[in-house]
Amino acid sequence: VAQGNRDYIERLIKTFQPSEIILSKAYRDQFDKTYGEEYYSYAIDKWFFEADYCKEQLNKHFNIESLRGFGIDHMEEATIAAGAIIHYLNQTKHNHLEHINGIKRIDEQSHVWIDSFTIRNLEIIHSNHPTGISLLDVVDKTISPMGSRLMRNWLILPLLDIDEIRLRQDTVEYLMTDIPLYDGLKEDIRLVGDLERLISKIALRRVNPRELLHLSSAMKSVAHIKQKCSEVDCKPIQKLAEQLFLCENFVSLIDQHIAEDAPVVLSKGGVLKMGLDAELDEYISLSNNAKDFLLDLKNREAEKSGISSLKLAFNNVFGYYLEVTNSHKDKVPEEWIRKQTLVNAERYITPELKVFEEKILAADDKIGEIEGRIYAELIEKLNVYITNVQHNARVIAKLDCLCSFAFISQNYDYSKPEISDDYSLAIKDGRHPVIEQQLARGEVYIPNDIYLNKEEQQIIILTGPNMSGKSAILRQTALTVLLAQIGCFVPAKHAHIGLVDKIYTRVGASDNISQGESTFMVEMVETASILNNLSDRSLVILDEIGRGTSTFDGVSLAWSIAEFLNQDDTKPKTIFATHYHELNELESSFPGVVNYYVSTEEKQKKVIFLRKMKKGGSEHSFGIHVARMAGIPNKVLKRADIILKQLESDRESISTKESIKKAKDTNYQL
Known part of the structure; x- marks a missing residue:
């Protein structure tokens, strides 16, 4: 559970992507205005969200007297949300909720703050372009569905605990060096599958026989993982091994009960192994050997009566019967009972045949009844192990994510970043993790260095032409910090990351027409959110602020x-990319502000983008050159060039820079 302001809750919703959101009817209009039809939602009466009622629901569900043991007794909104969910599940006839066996608090102070704007701007989970790829697409090389779900959470909730970050790093580093262990874990994790979802089906009594077999196989793979991890010389991996439960009785129960070729559907029969129940074995044997019994009965009666042409058949009116032609009807024994006379034959039943018929017809029903009872008893016995298996699933998911980090770090030439509690950020030869994966074969990404601290280089004013790569440099800096603080290696030759507690970005341009907000208004709202929530460990990425007016x-x-x-x-x-070259004047007036530009070369009236940062400012944007690359007609380009020269001439006589220099009143009321 969690509670917080609207931005925080929106961020969590984007992280977990719930299949359904439960809300009070009082907030129906507000919810629809904010999210539209993006999420499926269901509104219930307001009184179900009363604090006392929700606490009562939770206490009853967990059979406790107080929520203090979960550490959420002071979190009223979170408690209300949890209680309302339990109420909703009970009202919708979800009677088996044993798999909901605890409450875990998501502590806002334990994770880097990334607002919804930044999640979108950095394309962490989804690309903003139909054919683009996100950071998640690059780093998620997990094998199991539960690992993939956890990876998504890690990306949205980077860590603030340096010790935990370093534990993840050490695990990734070891997995990169011990290839046999890495390969073995990959195969075992693949066999584990979606253990998290499967075990919840036991609690809901919705697990089918084939899924039980998979659970048994999964837990055997967990045992292999535990053994392999406990034998390595890496304490973080050994610690993960210690957290895994073998659950041997759980596996034995399944293996002793479920047939290896059990069908998916219980009602089809053949689910349980022989030897579990004498009555069941008898009915199964009867059902399996029916044809042989009937053939033997027919042969015995033919031999005893001397009727060589005796036939045995079945219809829905009489059931099983013996058919005798008229030429042999004088040989029919007295104990046979005539049921039907035909033109050329007569049909009879015998006491033995009637008894067998009753048994065979009842056998399938009995098999279903007995198997259903034993299967239900088995599920109740397995129910005891849900908590331990759920814990195993979480550990395996974590190991899966760390294996994914090892894979991309090894294959994409990432390096282990140095994490510290100072305030500096130094990235040597940093690259954009997503863009470099989309380059054509043989094309090399141009790396750049970034250095920021609180003293001599607190703000970088980054200028340069359109399409020179400014936005990529901004984004790769933020993404490098994010990757470092989820415990992954980073796309750089070397990186020193002073712990960052908030990542803010204001890049790109979009409007919100549905709520009457222009592109510039959206830009200002996002910027206001940044300026009003700064911390001494914030990383701020700004791209072309003010261009919408x-x-x-x-x-x-x-x-x-x-x-x-x-x-x-x-x-x-802060890194502040801009086309307003006037901002280069800040460097001479404000300590800590440093100018950089993205370099270019002009050859034969063509501009070559070198995509390399250099100290100093840039005076040119080469917008007309970019327009030419985009296919704007030459007539338009020539006219634009003439107008540009005129404007530059006028600008010399009315210097914006000089005007700004005169406005030096910086006495903010902070």
Whole structure:
């Protein structure tokens, strides 16, 4: 459970992607306005969200007197949410909820703050383009469905605990060096499958026989994983092995009861092994040997009566019967009972045949009844092990994610970042983890260095032409920090990451027409969210702030925002990409502000993008060159070039830079 402001809850919803959201009818309109039809939701009466009622529901479900043991007694909103869910499940006839056996708190202070804007802007979970790929697509090389679900959570909830980050790093490093262990774990995890979902089916009494066999196989693979991990010289991996439960009785119960070729559907029969129940064995034997018994009975009666042409058949009116032609009817024994006379024959039954018929017809029903009873008893016995198997599933999912990190770190040439509790950020030859995977064969990503701290280089003002790679540098910096703090290696030659507690980004442009918000309004809302929630460990990524309004308005806002970030007590590490070259003047006036630009070369009136950061400022955006690359007609380009020269000439006489220099009132009320 969790509780927090609207941004935090929206972030959690995006993380867990719930299949259904339960809400109070009082918030129906507000929910629809915020999310539209993005999520399936169901509204229940407001009184079901009363604090006392929800606590009562939880106490009853967990058979406890107080929620203090779960550490959530002070979290009223979270308690209400949990209690409302238990109420909803009970009302919808979910009577078996044993697999819900605890409450775990998601502590906002334990994870890096990433708002919904940043999740979208960095394309962490989904790409913003139909044919694009996200960071999740790159790093998720998990084998099991439960590992994939956990990977998604890790990406949205990076760690703030340095010790836990280093434990993950050490595990990844060892898996990269011990190839036999890595290969063995991959195969075993594949055989485990979706243990998390399967075990919940036992609690719900919805598990089928084939799934029980898979559970047995999965737990045998868990035993192999435990053995392999306990034998390695790596304490974090040994610790994971210690957390795994063998659950040998769980496996034995399944193997002793379920036939190896059991069908998916219980009612089809043949689910249980022979020897479990004498009555069941008798009926199964009867059902399996019916043809042989009937053939033997017919032969015995033919031999005894001397009727060589005797036939045995079945119909829905008489059941099983013996048919005798008229030429042999004088040989019919007295104990036979005539049931039907035909033109050329007569049909009879015998006491033995009638008894057998009753048994064979009842056999299938009896088999279903007895197997159903024994199967239900088995599920009740297995129910005891749900908690331990669920715990195993969580450990295997974690191991799966760490194997995924090892794979991408090894194959994509990532390095182990140094994590510390200082405030500096240093990335040597950093690369964008997603873009480099989309390059054509033979094409090399141009790496760049980033260095930020609170003193001499707190804010980087990054200028350069369109399409030069500024946005990629911004994003790769944030993604490198994120990868480091989930315990993965990073796409860089070397990285030193001073712990970051909040990652903010303001990149790209989009509007929100449905709520009457323009592109510029959306930009300002996102920027306001950043400026109002800064911390001394924040990483702020800003791209072209102010471009959605007039030039003077845009420059003024961008300059003022940069000043604010520099003078605020928190002094967040910031990269500020802009086409407003006037912002280069900040470097000379504000300590900690440093200019960089993305270099280019001009050859024969063509611009070559070198995509390399260098110290200093840039005066050119080469927008007309980019327009030419996009296929704008030459007539338009020539006219644009003429207008550009005129504007540059006018600009020299009315210098924005000089105007800004005169406006040095920076006495903010912070």
